[in-house]
Amino acid sequence: MTIVAYSYQRFSSLDQIGGDSLTRQSTLAESYARDHELELDNRLTIRDLGVSGYRGQNAVHGELGHFLTAVRNGRIAPGSYLLIESLDRLSRSNILQAQNLLTELILAKINVVSLVDNRTYSEASLTADPLALIFALIVFIRANEESSLKSFRAKQAWIRKRDSAGTQVMTSRVPDWLIVCKATGQIVARSERAEVLSTIFQLALDGRSPFEIADHLNARGVCRWRGSQPWTRPTVSTLLRNRRVTGVLPLYIATHDNGETSRRPIKLLADYFPRLIEPEAFLKVQALASTRRRGGNAAKLNVFANMLFCAGCGAPVRHHSYGEYGRAILACDGARILHGCNASGFDYDAFEIITKKQLSRWIHDDLPWHQVSDPNQHVFRAVQELSDLQSSLSPRSPGGAKRRAGATFYAEVAKLEDQIDDLIFNEHGFNAKAVKLTSKLAAYLDEEIYENTVRVKCNMLLRQLGARLVVDFDTGWVGLSHNKGFERSWSMEENP
Template sequence: MPKAYSYLRFSTPEQMKGDSSRRQTSMALEYAAKHGLTLDEDLTYKDLGVSAFRGKNAEEGKLSEFLDAVRTGKVESGSFLLVESLDRISRQAAWLALGTLTSILAHGITLVTLADGKTYSQVTMTAQPWDLMYAVMGFIRANEESAYKSRRLKDAWFGKRQKATTKPLTSIAPAWLRLDKATGQWNVLPECAEVVRRIFRDYLAGHGAKGITVALNKERVPPFIRESSQRKRQAPRWHRTTIRRMLENPAVIGTHTPHVTEYVNGKKRRKAAQQPIPGYFPAIVDEDTFQRVQALRLNTPSPLRGRNSNREVKNLFGGLARCGQCGAAMVRMCKGPKYTYLVCQTARYGAGCKYTLVPYQQLESAFIQHVPRLVASAAYSGQGEHSFQLKPSSRSGRW
């Protein structure tokens, strides 16, 4: 009695909660019983929540495992592969999908589409050439459906991003926040928020990412638990990369940067979708603290800090220069060996200030030339310190 193998696939994890899996399994059992086939229940191939639009199931999913089993003889020639329809095999462009189909048939496997009871094999494709056209048309339809759904999904997300200031895009958020789905409001987890504030305080106090990491791990401060769409994830310990990402994450001051996924040469890439959205999250770190940290991080480290003590100072104004428009830190930006500027950090993150590039060399030369007079005329704080702020000229726009 010939053996039959079932292949189940659906695109999203949500479909696992529905009827898709039960329906496909039931159809395979009924077909095998009706046609005298032995359904192998040990080798059942299931791609649950795997899309066939870009061929992931055939390249690295369970369908790929079936093809390997066919090539190695684990699945014998003359066996049957039972699928609900051709779009379970592939939703790629028709010429690519046809390659997947022919690779199955070339090894003597008979493919059965259970929805219409149609069989595809070397014999039928030779005797009935129009079956090839039928398969191609089916693949074209499946590909167009997926492309249409993809466009609609992108449009829906674009609409959500347009309303992001009044309604959260998704429940996915930084680990110190949770979304109350009933009210649509973000709730701050106090114990997590305090750890974030401590990290910022320690960094400003001169502790590097490594030192902060070591201290947190020594004190056994629990790493954050982050909720994804599928499960909770918690790292076993603190890592330097976690600290660095937290220090540069504008979400701590409430700014959200939407991203989109695109495919380049078949590879998934994530890129910023539009301008950051200030005020999207509750702020847990004040703006001034965040900007001071960015001034330290994005400029050459201070010559008084650890292994960087002998490095050349490339930014004389690191942690000192402030934007005359909004008061945020001015950070160094290099656009080539001869083009170095200072730019407002708020503007750099698209948080509202005007984006203006200030030529660094001109500013440094002018500062060195006039620093004695500036220091002499600076306001005295009464605590043994002088402070000054560089502002643009209202007439020329120069600094």
């Protein structure tokens, strides 16, 4: 029976793609398979190009991870060979993770071959020579130490660049509407792109949607800055949300926890880039965009999407998936562009738990239904009209079947029902329609776990109620209001 071999090729930087690394690894694998009469499966050559093995990402999210899944599912036959240039191509992670990866492959009956030193790691070889495993561990330790040193040096170099960013350019990579001048070393605007950017924001300020702005640019033959494709709604939306147009540079630091890499914001640099859009205009565009949004995908992450505002500067407060230790945060738009606000981020999960319980209390405690008198008897007359109209549904009534099928009939019923809802109020000034909405909301808020559909419905109901949440980042107080003014406030320090 022919034994199949698979070649695993990896390098950590895409800059190496122009060198001989890939050719060298391929040649070694082909030569070994030929000399040992193995069938090299070229259809499943596994390549992680530009993927580092230092954090173990190649074994989690890379092609090596897919190979491991195929081994676990039995699609890779026991006794197969995995050919790698050296063990450090397999992993440069810490010794425990690297050893676990090699052990899993060996126990799955996969023969791992290190081509540069012609060593085979299998149950049979390690049983015959247990010290070979020590050699493998030494290779893993050395590889990890090399990567750790490179990572440390790169991090220190980046810290030096970051600390000097106020006086010199950190990197030549800048937003598409800017360029680093070779003569002066300064970041300057590309005049023609700056004009396009100004047009985009002016159209947004005039109330045009991203879709309409994209159509406007395409109709006038304005070229995209990347590629040859036409302007699209997502492209325009991304530009309208990019705070770098105000000149600010956000700085982050990478964190690595449990094999996952996340970035944490550390500070903002004002006027690092040329300011092409004034902060006031930028914030106004964000506010206009909020009025058009209907929750949707945003509500899946943030139940209170498009109804949160900063008590300090009045700017919208938004959900961001990155924060300290990789946790989601709420951050003020004004603070995120250093525009007269220094509000710090707030942990979103804690905010949602407490606010959800406070909203539930507000509905159950503060909105009991109390029908008030109707001195002008508008409600009585509307109910009587509705009753008369609905009685016409009777098949025995003249023309009943014809009216029953007509759209006008249902429009008349809906109109009368709305009139009744608008005319009946409880003691807190909520009409019947609002009370119906709050009763639906209460049912959703009582759920222990939010599914995406439930989160979107909660967001929709809150916005239909005109809910507005004002967050005071300094004191930790949250105020709930609707079209009748503030109704409730609470501290985020309170025990919910």
